[in-house]
Amino acid sequence: MNAPYLETRSLSKAFGGVNALADVSLTVDRGEVHALIGPNGAGKSTLISVISGFERPDSGDILLGGKSVIGRRPYDLVRLGLARTFQSSRPVVGLSVLESVLLGMHIHRHASVLDTILRLPAYRRERSRQEQRALDILRTVGLGSRSRDRARDLSGAQGRSLEIAQIVATEAVIVLLDEPVAGMGATEIGLLADLVLHLRSEGCGILLVEHEMGFIFSVADRISVMDFGRVVDSGRPQAIRESKVVQSAYLGSSYEQQGGVADVVGGSE
C-alpha cells in the first residue's frame, strides 16, 4: 500500500471575491513532513481548515486512507486519524494540563460504557493506564512538571507543546500544524523539531505550515509553495531553496521586511 495517506484533488474555496484556494492538489505520505510555505494570505490556513473539516471546499476532493472524506465533520476526521493545531492555540478552559491530554484519549478507551458508569475495575485500570501514558507524553514534550497546572496558565510556547502532546495522545496518522513555532525561542523550536521528527518516525504524515525557514529546513522532506491560493512550486527542500518561482512569490510579501528572500529562503551562505 503505497498510496499517500492524505490527498487533496483540485480543492477550491472562495471567500467573496477572493480565491483562497484554487485547484490545490497535494499529498502527504505516512512518515513524511510536507511543509507549506507562502506569503500571508496565500491560503495556507484555509487549506488546513478545509482538510480538517472546519470549512467546506467549493469543489475538489479530499482522500484520507484512500477514501473521500468531503463533508465529514472535524470530530469524525479525528476518529479517522486526522489532527490539527490552530494558528492561535485555544486551551480548554478549566482543564488541567494532564486532563487536556486525557481528553484526546477517550477515542481509544477500551472499557465499556457500563464499566465506566459503575467505575468497575476495568475502568479504573484503563484510567490509570491512560494517566501513565499521558504523563509519559507530557514528559516527552517537556511539560512533565506542569501536569497539575491549569492548561490556560501555560505560556504561548508551552501551550503549543501541549497541543503536540494532545496530538500524540490521539494517535493521529495525519497531523496538520499551522505555524507551530510562532512566538517560540530557539530552545523551544529545537524541542518542537525533535517532536515533529518523533511523530514522523512513528509513521505520522505531517503537513506543516510555517514561516520559520530554519525550522522548515530542519524537518521537511518536501516543500510546497502557495501564492494567491495556488500551489506554485513543490519539491525537495534543496530545489525549493534555489527556485526562482519561490523567490518571486516572496517578493512584496512580509518576508521582504525581514531582509528579503535571500535571507529567508537561502540563508546567508
Ligand code: ADP
Ligand atoms: P494564509 O494562512 O496563507 O496567510 P489564509 O488561508 O488565512 O492565508 O487566507 C487566504 C485568503 O482568504 C486571504 O485573502 C484571507 O483574507 C481570506 N480568508 C481566509 N479566511 C476567511 C474567512 N473566514 N472569511 C473571509 N475571508 C477569508
Ligand code: MG
Ligand atoms: Mg495562516
